[in-house]
Amino acid sequence: MDSKPSDQPAAPGAGGAPAGPAGEVPLRRTVRDALKIVIVGGFGVGKTTMVGSVSEIRPLSTEEVMTEVGVGIDDVARVSDKRTTTVAFDFGRISLDDHRVLYLFGAPGQQRFWFIWDQLFSGSLGAVVMVDTRRLEDSFYPLDRLEHHRMPFVVAVNRFDGPGPQPSLERVRDALSLPGNVPLVDCDARLRESCKGVLITLVRHLATLHDPTALQEAAQ
Amino acid sequence: MNPRPLDFDDPDRLYTVTGGRSRVDDDALDLVTLVVAENDPAPGMQSEHVAILRLCRHEPVAVVELSSHLRLPVSVVKILLLDLRDTGHITVRHPTSATTVNHPADLETLKQVLVGLEAL
Numbered sequence: 001m002d003s004k005p006s007d008q009p010a011a012p013g014a015g016g017a018p019a020g021p022a023g024e025v026p027l028r029r030t031v032r033d034a035l036k037i038v039i040v041g042g043f044g045v046g047k048t049t050m051v052g053s054v055s056e057i058r059p060l061s062t063e064e065v066m067t068e069v070g071v072g073i074d075d076v077a078r079v080s081d082k083r084t085t086t087v088a089f090d091f092g093r094i095s096l097d098d099h100r101v102l103y104l105f106g107a108p109g110q111q112r113f114w115f116i117w118d119q120l121f122s123g124s125l126g127a128v129v130m131v132d133t134r135r136l137e138d139s140f141y142p143l144d145r146l147e148h149h150r151m152p153f154v155v156a157v158n159r160f161d162g163p164g165p166q167p168s169l170e171r172v173r174d175a176l177s178l179p180g181n182v183p184l185v186d187c188d189a190r191l192r193e194s195c196k197g198v199l200i201t202l203v204r205h206l207a208t209l210h211d212p213t214a215l216q217e218a219a220q
Numbered sequence: 221m222n223p224r225p226l227d228f229d230d231p232d233r234l235y236t237v238t239g240g241r242s243r244v245d246d247d248a249l250d251l252v253t254l255v256v257a258e259n260d261p262a263p264g265m266q267s268e269h270v271a272i273l274r275l276c277r278h279e280p281v282a283v284v285e286l287s288s289h290l291r292l293p294v295s296v297v298k299i300l301l302l303d304l305r306d307t308g309h310i311t312v313r314h315p316t317s318a319t320t321v322n323h324p325a326d327l328e329t330l331k332q333v334l335v336g337l338e339a340l
Contacts, residue, residue, distance in 0.1 A: 026279040027254070033316045034252035034282055035325075035333065054340065062288040064295060086293075091284055096336025100317075100329075103252050103282065119294070123250060123318030125325050125333070150321045196340050203337060207330045214327055 025056050030098045037199065038120050040107040040146070041130030042138025046158040046189035047106035048090045050130065053195040055092025055104060063088045066115045087113045089120065104199075109142040117145060126206050127153040128198055130189070132160065133167050136175050143176060154183040154205055156198045237268055237292065238299045249298045254280035254313040268292070268300050273309060280313060 039047045052059045065086050090106040107113075107120050121127070127146055131139050139155075146153050157172055167175070169184050178184060183205050188194045207214040257277045261270040268290065275281055275289055287297040304310040317329045325333075 027281065029279050031254060031280055032313045034250075034254055034313075035315065035317050035329075036252055060285065060288040062284060062291075063293050065293045091288075093282075094336065094340065096333060100332060100336065101252075101282075102333065102336065103284070105251075119251060123252075123315055123320070125317075125319060125330075152324070192340070196337060200334065200337050203330055203334050206325060207327060207334070210324060210327050210330065214330075 024058075027093075027101055028095060028098055031095070031101050033100050035096075035100060035102045036105060036120070036124040037102060037202065038105045038107050038124050038127045038151075039130060040109050040127055040142045042109045042132065042135055042142075045109075045130045045132045045135070045138065046160075047130055049189040050128075050156075050158075050187075050195045050198070051090055051092040051104045051106050053190060053192045054094060054199065056094055057092055059090045059092045059106075061088055061090045064116055064119065085112070085115070087116045089116060109138060111141050114145070117149075121149055121151055124151065126202050127151050128202055129153055129155045131155055131157045131172065131176070133157060133172060134160075136172070139176060143178075152202075152206055152209055154185065154198065154202045156185055156187040158189045159186055237266075238296055241299050249283055249301060249312065250315055250318065251284040251294065252282045252315050254282055255286060255301060256280045256311050256313070258309055258311055266300075269304055269309070272297075272300060272304060276310065 039050055041047050048059055063086050065084050087108060089108065092104050094102045094104070096102055105120050107116065129139055129142055129146065143153075143155075155172075155176065155178060157169065159166060169186065172178075173184050183201050185198060185201055187198045204215055255272070255276045257273045259273075260277070261273045265273075271290055272286055275286055281289075283297060283301065284294060286301070287294045290297060292300075301310065301312070305312060317325055319325050
């Protein structure tokens, strides 16, 4: 109800014929640079919901397949004997200006999908880790991998409407052992303004990592 | 002329589409590399190649969007795209702001991203 499980996205182009970009919002012809931000988190935490809240197209999904052996298979005749793993992921996009488009990827956080991470994170500006306070442990593996990849990130707590009190951000920070310099914010993945705020928090964080005084001018 | 939806879980189908090739130089194309058709499909072309050329005939389309529209795994689409690139049917626009651990996004790019996000 609160989000579509991002590990099992709807079949793309359902109905047979692929839906061509003509029926969607096409990219501008002048676009020449595509940037990436990855939203990662546990099953059903709201990744696809967040993508959908800010994307200019309805979230699309696709798949990647990986044979167990991975790279370096020369004897293709044997490939079908290998166990293949398929991982689905969702994405959307935001046209930033005439030349730039930002792609948002929802990445499954489970350890068994590790192989998609390199491809999704390669070249990314940074990541948003989405957290459900009822299942904080789902965030441990993604946080560990991001630190391993030295990928800058912010953490967004998706506040679900649930019974009972929810832990404060301070307690979430403690539970996740987040360093003080990693931004931690509340969000509601269903709301465009809220998701926009999370992305802005991430990009401001990236700028500050680059140069601590970078945005002082803008803040004045 | 649209390609039939393919069963992702059937390696034989994917084997046929790619002519048996199973790997691609991963550095050649990113998920967000933008693809532009340079000419119309030629007679006798493989149906998946035709579909790609039609999808990116008017505007650039990212690799990952082609994968979604064609209902083919990303790695298979990359193989098909390299065929088209090598024969001059498409050109590609690589992500110029792609980062690495040692080369984070430059400040000017980040500021432009902020401007774009704040305008949402």
